[in-house]
Amino acid sequence: MRLSRNFIIIGTSLLVLLLCLGLWALIPGRSIETNPQPAVIHDGDLLRIRAGGPLDGRLTVEPVATTLSPHQVALPAQIITAPGQSVDIHSPVVGRVASLHVQTGQHVQAGDSLATLYSGDLAQAWSDSRKAQSALTLARNAYRRAVGVLAAGGNAVKDMQSAQNDLKQAEAEARRAQQRLQALGTSGDEGSQPLIAPFSGVVTAISTGVGQNITDMTAILMTVSNINTVWVQASLPESLLPMLGTTMTLEAPFPGQTCSGPVTAQDPAFRTDTRRMNLYLRCNNPQERLHPGQFTTATLNIAQQAQALLPKTALLMDNDQVSVFVETAPKTYRRRYITISYEEGESVRILSGLHAGERVITHGAILLNDY
Incomplete structure (x- = not known):
């Protein structure tokens, strides 16, 4: 009895399922896809x-x-002083600093006195020049007398030749003494030596003081730089060397000013410590807004x-x-x-x-x- 009831229940369920499937198939627009088409056909x-x-x-x-x-490459860059526009001032003689006439950051003109030195070497140079001039005057007078006496027949030719030789030696010694004073750049009193600004610019460093004894003429006393024109130095890595072309421009932005234009120059060799080649751009700086040591990111434009x-x-x-x-x-x-x-x-x-x-x-x- 119970088994018959189970068969009836199962049969009824199957009949209902078949009826549902049949009704679903009869709904318009409904179809069962058995083999959907691929999205991409090879x-x-x-x-x-x-x-x-x-x-x-x-x-x-x-x-x-x-x-x-153009192809653009970003490069690290910094401002440097233009070549030949920064000079270290050295003492041409051993001596003592008597006075300083400038301070760091001061603008100077070409020919201005930067400091005054007292020097025994300079006094010796002046003394040698005076002696040479005196000897030259004496030799000239002696030569004139020898020529006159020879013309009057009261002297031998060899005496005139000897006087002529003395005159030439005196002239050579006078030139040597004068050229030594010129090499020292002296323009002051005997025994004092002014240090002169070689060009107009700014005193960027002072490493001496009044009363200091100068015993090493290679020591830097101060530095004068002209920053009316500066250079932008951009560092190109070795890996980008094949990209370099004949037509390149650099653009370097700074606060209040942007430097741009054709590459002015480039190093002929890589720096061994950084494996980079430096490219340079000349930049006018009349307002002196740019200062050596400033960093930026420059853009190198390579024509393509x-x-x-x-x-x-x-x-x-x-x-x-x-x-x-x-x-x-x-x-x-x-x-x-x-x-x-x-x-x-x-x-x-x-x-x-x-x-x-x-x-x-x-x-x-x-x-x-x-x-």
Whole structure:
């Protein structure tokens, strides 16, 4: 009895299930897909996107653009004094600092006195010059007398020649003594030596004081720099050397001023300590807003020929190769391997594999990468 009841229940359930399936199949527009169509159809090396499929409308295709803009490289840079416009002042003689006429940061003009030294060596140089001038005057007078006596027949030729020789030696000694004074740059009293500014500029350092004895003439007493024109020094790493071209410009921003223009000069060799090559840009600084030692990030602009430019989002990595999907027909794409150069913000330059005007998937290419 109980077994019959179970059979009746099971049979009723199966009948209800069959009736439900039949009703579902009769609803308009309803069908059960047993073999759904693929989203991507392979046709040799072509990938065809099925219209109305899950990938339709999710891929952005754009033509390859070209650019003539220069390649830009960011480089660490700093302000330096222009070559030949910073001079260390040394004492030309051993002596003692009698007075200082300037202080650090003071502007000076060419020929201004920076300090005064007392020097026994200088006094000796003046004394030698006086003696030489006196000996020269005596030799000239002696030579004139010898010539006159010889003309009157009261003297031998050898006496005149001896006087002439003495005169030449006196002239040579007088020139030597005078040139020594010129080399010392003296323009003051005998025994005192002024240190003269070689050009107009700013006193950037002083390392001496009144009363100091100068025993080493190689010691730096002060430094004078002209910063009306400064140079920007940008450091180029060795890895970027192949990018250098004949036409390059530098742009270096500073607070209140930006220096830009063609590269003025570059080092002929790399610095062994940094493995970098320095590029230089001359920059006018009439207001003296820029100071040696300031740092910034300079932009090196390297002129380029017309090249294809592609967004990074279009690139796919395939082992060690870079590829993109190129549109060959509507909704039909082929993978192509390309060679890229360097980044330009969110884009890259294409060296080979693509031409301007070709249409490439720029967004959503990753969706096709596994097909």
